[in-house]
Amino acid sequence: MPVAIGVDFGTSNSAVGFFRDGSPCLVELEDKRQTIPSAIFYDTEENSVLFGNKAISFYMDGCEGRLLRSLKSILGSSLIDETTEVGYENIYFKDIIVSFIKYLKSRAESTVGHAVDSVVMGRPVRFVDSDEQADALAQEHLEEIAKKAGFHNVLFQYEPIAAALDYEQSVKKEELALIVDIGGGTSDFSVVKVSPDRRGKMDRKQDILANTGVHIGGTDLDLKLNLEQIMPLFGYKTRTRSLFPGDAILDLPPTYYRELATWHKIVFLYNNRVLQRVKNIHYHAEKQELVDRLVTIIQKQNGHRLASDVEAAKIVLSERDAASLSLGYVEKGLRTSVSRKNFECDIENEKENIVLKIKECLKMAEVSSSQIHTLFMTGGSTAIPLIAQACKNAAPAARMVAGSRFGSVGMGLAIDAGIKFGKTRRKGP
Numbered sequence: 001m002p003v004a005i006g007v008d009f010g011t012s013n014s015a016v017g018f019f020r021d022g023s024p025c026l027v028e029l030e031d032k033r034q035t036i037p038s039a040i041f042y043d044t045e046e047n048s049v050l051f052g053n054k055a056i057s058f059y060m061d062g063c064e065g066r067l068l069r070s071l072k073s074i075l076g077s078s079l080i081d082e083t084t085e086v087g088y089e090n091i092y093f094k095d096i097i098v099s100f101i102k103y104l105k106s107r108a109e110s111t112v113g114h115a116v117d118s119v120v121m122g123r124p125v126r127f128v129d130s131d132e133q134a135d136a137l138a139q140e141h142l143e144e145i146a147k148k149a150g151f152h153n154v155l156f157q158y159e160p161i162a163a164a165l166d167y168e169q170s171v172k173k174e175e176l177a178l179i180v181d182i183g184g185g186t187s188d189f190s191v192v193k194v195s196p197d198r199r200g201k202m203d204r205k206q207d208i209l210a211n212t213g214v215h216i217g218g219t220d221l222d223l224k225l226n227l228e229q230i231m232p233l234f235g236y237k238t239r240t241r242s243l244f245p246g247d248a249i250l251d252l253p254p255t256y257y258r259e260l261a262t263w264h265k266i267v268f269l270y271n272n273r274v275l276q277r278v279k280n281i282h283y284h285a286e287k288q289e290l291v292d293r294l295v296t297i298i299q300k301q302n303g304h305r306l307a308s309d310v311e312a313a314k315i316v317l318s319e320r321d322a323a324s325l326s327l328g329y330v331e332k333g334l335r336t337s338v339s340r341k342n343f344e345c346d347i348e349n350e351k352e353n354i355v356l357k358i359k360e361c362l363k364m365a366e367v368s369s370s371q372i373h374t375l376f377m378t379g380g381s382t383a384i385p386l387i388a389q390a391c392k393n394a395a396p397a398a399r400m401v402a403g404s405r406f407g408s409v410g411m412g413l414a415i416d417a418g419i420k421f422g423k424t425r426r427k428g429p
Contacts, residue, residue: 004118004153004421005108006162006413009101009142011072011263012184012218012380013406014038016108017414024166024414026407027111029104030054035406038184040100042066044087051103059304066270067304070219070263071097073185076127076138084267094145101149118153120417121146122409124186125158125213155420158211159183160190161204162412163403167376168194169415175373176209178398180358180391181409182381185220187354188213191365191372202419209365214357216350218311218381219263224346226261226310229338230325234260234297235281235290243284252281256294261310266303275299293330302329313338318383344386351390358394369395378403 005027006017015035016027026034029052036052043050043058043065050058059067066086074080074093083090109116127138139156146154160179167177174195181188193207227236236257240250256278259265268274278298282291297303309325316323317340327334362369375391375398382388383405392400404411 002114002118003112003116004120004417005105005112005116006120006122006157006410006415006417007101007104007146008122008159008162008410008413009072009097009104010038010122010183010406010409011070011186012038014100014104015407015410016104017410017412017417018108018112019414019418024169024411024418026410026414027104027108029107035410037069038071038100039067039069040071040096041068042086042091047087049099051100056308060308066267068096068264068267069304069307070184071100073219073264075141076131076134079264080141085271094141095148097145098148101145105149105151117151118417118421119146119151120155120157120413120420122159122162122413123156124183125160125188125190125211126186126215129215153421155417157413157416158188158190159186159409160188160211160213161192161208162410162416163376163378163408164190164192164194164412165415166378166408166412167374167401167403168199169411171196176367176371177374177376178358178361178372178395179376180378180382182354182377182379182387183217183409184380185215185217186213187216187357187379187381189358189361191361191367200419209367210361212357212361212364214353216353217379218314220350221347221381221384222263222307222311222314223258223261224350225314225338225343226307227257228346229342230306230310230336231257231261233290233327233334233336234294235285235287238285238287238290240284241286249286252285252291256281256298260294260297260303261307263304263307266307269298269303270301293334297330300329305329310338314343315383317343318385347384347386351386354387355390355394358391362394370397372398374398375400376403377401378405378408380405 003018008015013035029036039055041050041055041058045064128134143154160181164179179190190211191209285291313323321340324337372395375395
């Protein structure tokens with residue numbers, strides 16, 4: 001029997017779910033893994049395209065080509081209609097995302113054994129903050145991309161609602177749940193009534209009391225850690241030198257440092273025009289030995305490698321007070337470390353904005369924090385102790401339940417696909 005699938009196309013990681021024998025399952029996307037990094041590598045040596053961990057491995061091994069990550073961040077921005085150079089051709093970012101969604105679709109079809117033409121795509125509550133038109137356009141782009149990838153029937157579900165559907169599979173009685181989904185690109189929140197009797201119902205409008213979201217996620221936290229604790233090694237926040245009497249002493253321009261620390265913008269640094277401008281910054285820099293490193297990492301196109309090292313260090317800081325980075329690919333013997341204490345200071349504003357959105361969600365739902373029975377946590381950034389504790393403090397009486405950080409949304413989308421396309425709908429009130 002044909003099935004519909006749910007696709008969680010994430011900023012950092014992606015998953016695909018479907019129904020089997022009345023239960024939601026995740027598709028094995030790569031080497032028996034049920035989630036993979038949202039990464040694509042165009043191998044210009046072999047003229048091939050690789051996805052997920054394999055894409056990252058080929059890039060790390062120094063193969064000639066172009067790595068792209070965090071492509072979901074491009075939705076809702078003008079970059080969606082831009083191109084990037086791959087070998088001797090320019091490819092639209094929209095078409096790059098199409099190829100990734102096609103890969104997810106093909107893995108699902110291999111698993112279920114037939115073509116799949118119906119999908120529920122996950123989406124954040126807000127693709128774009130405070131811009132309704134841009135937010136709606138982002139969903140339109142994602143629908144267009146899904147149809148170009150081969151889906152005929154495309155529906156959408158908010159990612160925190162999908163997470164709520166996943167959590168609902170385990171509840172024994174009616175609960176009021178606050179869903180916290182802090183992923184790679186966004187933080188999303190929902191207040192939802194869940195219960196065994198509600199499972200499989202088509203119309204859940206009365207159960208969804210509020211949704212809020214903010215464009216803050218793991219990649220933003222990577223950016224802060226990178227800028228504040230790593231980029232100073234490359235000359236960030238240093239100054240120009242005085243070449244002639246009376247020359248003004250200025251801060252070095254921050255643009256290229258910010259782009260080097262922003263996953264989806266790194267690719268824009270890999271061209272001769274940028275390299276020449278960075279060399280010009282080097283000429284005027286007071287600390288040229290630091291800007292040498294900036295020139296080197298752009299020249300060798302190692303920006304994604306650095307971003308991966310920073311991301312890995314961030315993950316270590318969830319367990320330890322410090323993490324070390326070996327940056328010998330930038331400069332022989334170069335090593336540094338990052339501090340959890342400093343990182344928590346770096347992301348204080350992001351944490352506060354997340355808390356504000358949780359409070360806004362509770363207010364919209366017209367419930368107090370004391371009325372929340374369960375705080376359901378999903379998304380990779382919920383592993384950060386400062387973030388997790390801030391969410392807990394927003395609903396201190398609630399029981400905290402940890403979902404699958406990278407799989408709960410995919411499982412919930414599978415449930416929603418089954419309901420919306422008629423495979424798991426139950427009879428009853």
